Amino acid sequence: MAQFFISNETKRLRELAERKLSEQSMRDVPDLGDTLSQRLVHELQVHQIELEMQNEELKLEQTRLKLAASVFNNTYEGIIITDANKLMLEVNPAFSRITGYSPHEAIGRNPKMLACVKENARIYTEMKAALHAQGCWRGELLNQHKSGEAYQITLSVTAIHDEVGKLINYVGVFTDISVLKRHEAELDRIAHYDPLTGTPNRRLLADRLNQAIAHAQRSRLAMAVCYLDLDGFKQINDQHGHAMGDEVLIEITRRLLAILRPDDTLARLGGDEFVILLTDLPQQDECQMILSRILAAVCTPMQLNKHQLNLSASIGATLFPSDPHEPDLLIRHADQAMYAAKKAGKNRIHFYSPAEDLLLVQRNQNIERLRSALSDQEFVLHYQPKVDLLSGEIIGLEALLRWEHPQLGLLTPSLFLADINGSPLEVPVGEWVIETVLKQMSAWQTAGLHVKVSLNIGAAHLFQPDFYDQLNRLLSSYPKINPAHLELEILETTAINDFAMASEAMARCHQLGVRFALDDFGTGYSSLAYLRRLPIDMLKIDQSFIRDILTNASDLGIVEGVILMAAVLKHPVLAEGVETLKHGALLVQIGCHLCQGDGIAQPMPAEQIPAWITQWHAEEIWHTLGKMMLDETNSEVIVENK
Numbered sequence: 001m002a003q004f005f006i007s008n009e010t011k012r013l014r015e016l017a018e019r020k021l022s023e024q025s026m027r028d029v030p031d032l033g034d035t036l037s038q039r040l041v042h043e044l045q046v047h048q049i050e051l052e053m054q055n056e057e058l059k060l061e062q063t064r065l066k067l068a069a070s071v072f073n074n075t076y077e078g079i080i081i082t083d084a085n086k087l088m089l090e091v092n093p094a095f096s097r098i099t100g101y102s103p104h105e106a107i108g109r110n111p112k113m114l115a116c117v118k119e120n121a122r123i124y125t126e127m128k129a130a131l132h133a134q135g136c137w138r139g140e141l142l143n144q145h146k147s148g149e150a151y152q153i154t155l156s157v158t159a160i161h162d163e164v165g166k167l168i169n170y171v172g173v174f175t176d177i178s179v180l181k182r183h184e185a186e187l188d189r190i191a192h193y194d195p196l197t198g199t200p201n202r203r204l205l206a207d208r209l210n211q212a213i214a215h216a217q218r219s220r221l222a223m224a225v226c227y228l229d230l231d232g233f234k235q236i237n238d239q240h241g242h243a244m245g246d247e248v249l250i251e252i253t254r255r256l257l258a259i260l261r262p263d264d265t266l267a268r269l270g271g272d273e274f275v276i277l278l279t280d281l282p283q284q285d286e287c288q289m290i291l292s293r294i295l296a297a298v299c300t301p302m303q304l305n306k307h308q309l310n311l312s313a314s315i316g317a318t319l320f321p322s323d324p325h326e327p328d329l330l331i332r333h334a335d336q337a338m339y340a341a342k343k344a345g346k347n348r349i350h351f352y353s354p355a356e357d358l359l360l361v362q363r364n365q366n367i368e369r370l371r372s373a374l375s376d377q378e379f380v381l382h383y384q385p386k387v388d389l390l391s392g393e394i395i396g397l398e399a400l401l402r403w404e405h406p407q408l409g410l411l412t413p414s415l416f417l418a419d420i421n422g423s424p425l426e427v428p429v430g431e432w433v434i435e436t437v438l439k440q441m442s443a444w445q446t447a448g449l450h451v452k453v454s455l456n457i458g459a460a461h462l463f464q465p466d467f468y469d470q471l472n473r474l475l476s477s478y479p480k481i482n483p484a485h486l487e488l489e490i491l492e493t494t495a496i497n498d499f500a501m502a503s504e505a506m507a508r509c510h511q512l513g514v515r516f517a518l519d520d521f522g523t524g525y526s527s528l529a530y531l532r533r534l535p536i537d538m539l540k541i542d543q544s545f546i547r548d549i550l551t552n553a554s555d556l557g558i559v560e561g562v563i564l565m566a567a568v569l570k571h572p573v574l575a576e577g578v579e580t581l582k583h584g585a586l587l588v589q590i591g592c593h594l595c596q597g598d599g600i601a602q603p604m605p606a607e608q609i610p611a612w613i614t615q616w617h618a619e620e621i622w623h624t625l626g627k628m629m630l631d632e633t634n635s636e637v638i639v640e641n642k
């Protein structure tokens with residue numbers, strides 16, 4: 001066969017030489033006639049041209065080969081040439097650089113010696129099929145350096161056939177892409193993982209949640225989306241610094257991962273908020289069990305930098321498919337349930353319930369409506385007088401919130417205050433109340449009416465870090481008002497449940513001159529020791545005790561006890577909810593002469609106050625109370641007491 005090509009090549013060269021000679025002869029060769037010598041000369045000339053041409057072509061070929069050799073030797077890519085049996089015939093220097101094997105160690109062996117064969121098993125099957133069908137393959141493989149270190153390559157393999165189609169060689173060209181892969185992995189890590197804890201971030205959580213939902217649908221086992229938020233984490237940052245806060249988050253992550261199974265997911269959404277996906281749950285009990293273990297793990301005291309920290313968490317959970325919604329909504333439901341756990345007192349697990357959800361939706365609508373009520377100035381304040389039934393003195397007024405609803409008319413707080421409390425509206429509404437009261441006091445003062453006013457302050461408002469500054473700013477803008485004429489009423493439960501915060505906030509505001517009253521006194525079963533340490537100027541006995549004192553001996557007993565307690569604490573005491581003058585008469589008799597209630601005056605708009613005051617002084621009702629006690633009230637009480 002080679003012979004065939006050689007003679008063909010010879011023939012081609014001869015023809016070319018003949019043609020070249022005939023062109024030349026026409027120009028410069030003298031005509032020697034048709035003799036033997038002429039033919040010989042011709043033959044020689046043709047042969048000479050033939051040799052020159054061969055020489056030329058050899059030079060060209062040599063240049064090409066040199067170039068090919070230079071590429072083979074200098075290219076950055078590793079090159080392997082094998083025989084048809086895939087045994088290496090030639091490798092280039094880049095091969096040795098990448099693989100760690102010298103040509104001597106490689107030649108005669110199968111290139112699989114370079115690879116992590118087990119990891120690449122599927123790829124080899126694909127490669128074999130592609131080489132068979134298309135004569136080439138391109139893809140990625142995991143190789144192992146002579147030193148044992150794994151590295152990733154892209155490889156393209158081409159099958160080489162001879163002129164008649166017989167497979168004679170394979171040529172493989174490969175590049176080490178480990179650095180590229182490491183960069184890729186780094187970018188992936190940055191995009192999908194939380195840098196502090198190394199757990200998936202929100203984006204990866206979305207992927208995992210989709211997978212978990214698909215898995216739950218296939219397996220027919222439930223999946224739980226759980227939202228975990230540490231309780232009081234801000235305080236750890238504030239007390240011990242952000243770096244320590246970070247360490248807490250890392251330690252919490254470690255504890256949670258120790259409990260979760262490999263198929264579960266722990267993601268950090270930011271701050272102290274984590275989402276946990278629990279898969280393959282036969283029932284809710286199982287979920288409850290795992291979450292209880294998680295809660296216990298969070299609560300186990302933590303020793304960090306010589307400090308012992310006691311943490312807890314609030315967890316909300318929802319189960320798919322009983323909560324059959326899309327991923328975003330499942331996370332929102334778990335978040336809502338977590339919020340309910342916080343509201344119920346923290347350090348607990350709460351499961352999402354659609355009925356609760358409905359209530360929440362309604363509440364959010366209500367809050368939105370109340371927000372526009374505030375901006376549209378639909379809130380008003382009514383004022384209820386507080387009097388001394390012994391002297392007849394008006395000791396102050398309590399400002400009470402009302403909503404002048406455009407359709408429903410005047411609404412009392414029992415219809416809307418629950419929606420405001422604990423909502424983002426609590427502070428702005430509270431600030432509106434303080435400002436409106438100060439404005440009103442200022443207007444009354446200008447009209448010659450100097451009267452003390454009290455208002456109710458919610459816990460969330462009082463505990464705002466800038467409450468003192470805000471109050472100070474407001475008081476400064478009404479310099480004619482004596483701060484001691486402003487009284488802030490806080491609930492007994494607020495003061496006691498958050499005793500440290502409450503006493504600190506109250507003490508600071510006290511320095512401004514404002515006074516404090518403890519509202520609903522008696523409902524909190526508070527210890528006297530606690531109450532004694534609060535800067536209180538007035539105790540208000542809750543109206544629930546007052547309402548039935550005329551007919552219920554035990555209520556009367558309680559009120560007598562409360563009055564005694566107030567005396568021990570050396571604070572003035574005022575009875576709220578005095579519905580009739582008879583109640584007032586009895587209260588005076590048992591030692592409480594400061595009263596407030598519909599029996600004296602109902603809450604009224606500010607503009608009616610001056611007229612009421614005039615009338616109160618004119619009627620001098622308090623002078624008749626002593627008679628009332630003797631004639632009627634006493635007898636009723638005595639009957640009951642029996």
Ligand SMILES: Nc1nc2c(ncn2[C@@H]2O[C@H](COP(=O)(O)OP(=O)(O)OP(=O)(O)O)[C@@H](O)[C@H]2O)c(=O)[nH]1
Binds near residue numbers: 235237243245
């Ligand atoms: N150390 C640290 N703190 C962070 C990080 N990201 C957010 N925070 C802080 O985490 C705190 C989250 O506080 P919240 O969850 O709002 O407050 P909390 O005190 O836990 O209150 P409750 O959840 O109601 O118990 C805030 O003080 C943030 O400034 C972080 O990467 N590291």
